[in-house]
Amino acid sequence: MGQQETADVDEVFRVETHGIDPIPDAERHGSAKDLFWLWFGSNLTFTYVINGALAVAFGLSFWQATAVVVIGGLSFFAISAAGLSGIRTGTATLVISRAAFGVRGNFPAGVLNWVVSIGYTIVNTVVGTLALEVFFAEIGWQSGTAGRAVALLVTLALTFAVAMWGHATVQFAERWMAYVLAAGFGVLLLFVLPGTDTAAPAAAAPGLSGWSLAFVVMLAGPFSYLPMPADYTRYLPRTTSLRSITWMGALGGFLSSVALGVAGVAAATQADMTDAVAGAESLLPGWFQPLFLALVLGGSVTNSIITLYSSSLNLQVLGIPWSRARAIVISAAVTAAGSLAALFLTDFTTSLLSFLSLLIIVFAPWGGVFLADMLLRRCHYDADALHDGSAGAYWYRSGYHPAGITALLTGMTFAALTCDSELWTGPLVAPLGGADLTLLGSVVSGLTYWALTRSRVAAYAPAA
Numbered sequence: 001m002g003q004q005e006t007a008d009v010d011e012v013f014r015v016e017t018h019g020i021d022p023i024p025d026a027e028r029h030g031s032a033k034d035l036f037w038l039w040f041g042s043n044l045t046f047t048y049v050i051n052g053a054l055a056v057a058f059g060l061s062f063w064q065a066t067a068v069v070v071i072g073g074l075s076f077f078a079i080s081a082a083g084l085s086g087i088r089t090g091t092a093t094l095v096i097s098r099a100a101f102g103v104r105g106n107f108p109a110g111v112l113n114w115v116v117s118i119g120y121t122i123v124n125t126v127v128g129t130l131a132l133e134v135f136f137a138e139i140g141w142q143s144g145t146a147g148r149a150v151a152l153l154v155t156l157a158l159t160f161a162v163a164m165w166g167h168a169t170v171q172f173a174e175r176w177m178a179y180v181l182a183a184g185f186g187v188l189l190l191f192v193l194p195g196t197d198t199a200a201p202a203a204a205a206p207g208l209s210g211w212s213l214a215f216v217v218m219l220a221g222p223f224s225y226l227p228m229p230a231d232y233t234r235y236l237p238r239t240t241s242l243r244s245i246t247w248m249g250a251l252g253g254f255l256s257s258v259a260l261g262v263a264g265v266a267a268a269t270q271a272d273m274t275d276a277v278a279g280a281e282s283l284l285p286g287w288f289q290p291l292f293l294a295l296v297l298g299g300s301v302t303n304s305i306i307t308l309y310s311s312s313l314n315l316q317v318l319g320i321p322w323s324r325a326r327a328i329v330i331s332a333a334v335t336a337a338g339s340l341a342a343l344f345l346t347d348f349t350t351s352l353l354s355f356l357s358l359l360i361i362v363f364a365p366w367g368g369v370f371l372a373d374m375l376l377r378r379c380h381y382d383a384d385a386l387h388d389g390s391a392g393a394y395w396y397r398s399g400y401h402p403a404g405i406t407a408l409l410t411g412m413t414f415a416a417l418t419c420d421s422e423l424w425t426g427p428l429v430a431p432l433g434g435a436d437l438t439l440l441g442s443v444v445s446g447l448t449y450w451a452l453t454r455s456r457v458a459a460y461a462p463a464a
Contacts, residue, residue, distance in 0.1 A: 052264025317433025
């Protein structure tokens with residue numbers, strides 16, 4: 001009876017008691033199939049439709065843009081594989097990354113990741129709120145400031161309630177919302193794809209600049225998940241295989257992101273997608289348009305749920321001495337304040353998106369170091385040392401891992417020199433023909449870390 005009671009801690013609609021503390025083996029449960037629904041549901045978001053349309057706007061033809069969408073979807077294999085570290089340690093990704101950067105060296109990335117998580121949650125909340133506001137107007141129920149305020153309240157409530165309950169409820173909600181959203185977006189594809197002009201010439205020769213910008217747009221979303229995979233695998237039994245979690249999680253993210261990305265590409269060959277929601281709506285019959293707006297809302301909520309949940313674990317990594325359920329109140333409050341600003345202050349959303357896009361200068365190299373460290377250690381860590389602070393093996397020199405910090409700064413320097421964004425254009429962009437090579441900062445940092453540590457970093461071998 002005692003074992004059954006502990007195994008029931010992570011239950012649907014029951015507030016999760018664990019945070020970043022290691023999950024005991026007695027409380028491990030679930031299977032790799034859970035990851036399919038998590039990544040499939042959370043990526044059924046209208047953002048991918050927008051990204052597909054942007055690829056065409058950058059000058060790519062239908063088939064060129066579709067190729068970029070597919071390659072972007074394949075990146076979920078790396079994201080999903082990173083989750084094995086959660087099975088081995090029972091803790092969150094941003095705890096595990098202490099092995100690569102040191103306990104103190106990990107702190108700045110933790111702060112920035114929390115900012116990014118909240119930033120994207122705000123963006124998704126705003127998109128969902130505006131869709132619900134239009135839905136209210138179309139059914140003649142409410143409009144104006146009052147309608148927008150109610151729409152914001154509903155969107156925040158849906159997101160916060162699920163994320164606050166915790167891991168089991170997040171997985172449950174993602175699965176059941178995926179059923180509904182997949183059916184709805186499937187109908188949308190039936191309306192959009194038949195009219196696709198696959199032979200339409202590109203608006204302009206994309207050149208290296210167009211290709212690189214398209215890849216940055218497609219890969220930025222998956223890259224933003226790198227600090228999260230272990231958050232959703234830490235409850236799985238230790239016997240869960242790398243192959244199964246890699247395939248299940250990757251297949252989920254790949255199917256949803258590629259299907260909606262191709263929908264965006266197809267829509268861009270038929271309509272003006274400057275305003276992506278209005279452009280896509282113009283291709284749909286009148287009776288389906290209110291349902292389409294509900295799909296936009298649902299996709300925004302499913303994506304916000306996992307980012308808001310991970311942000312609460314992130315705050316614990318940063319030293320907030322609260323439970324996960326209490327820490328999430330901070331993230332929810334900041335999300336609410338940011339959403340209010342975005343909806344009622346004119347230029348806030350544009351400025352926020354520009355700022356978030358610039359942060360890839362940090363997170364692409366961070367991801368490169370983290371993945372390189374994970375491969376070198378073969379996903380085996382001293383789980384206790386990750387939580388031991390200055391007494392643990394990952395304290396290194398005064399809390400910093402020189403090799404990890406050096407590799408990170410090297411990758412960031414490369415990314416900054418080759419970044420082409422609204423807020424910053426690197427000095428190498430023009431000589432490179434306008435190419436944005438920011439994402440290659442991950443390759444530079446990963447290779448640098450491998451060169452500095454390949455003979456010193458070894459997999460942790462637990463005592464028999």
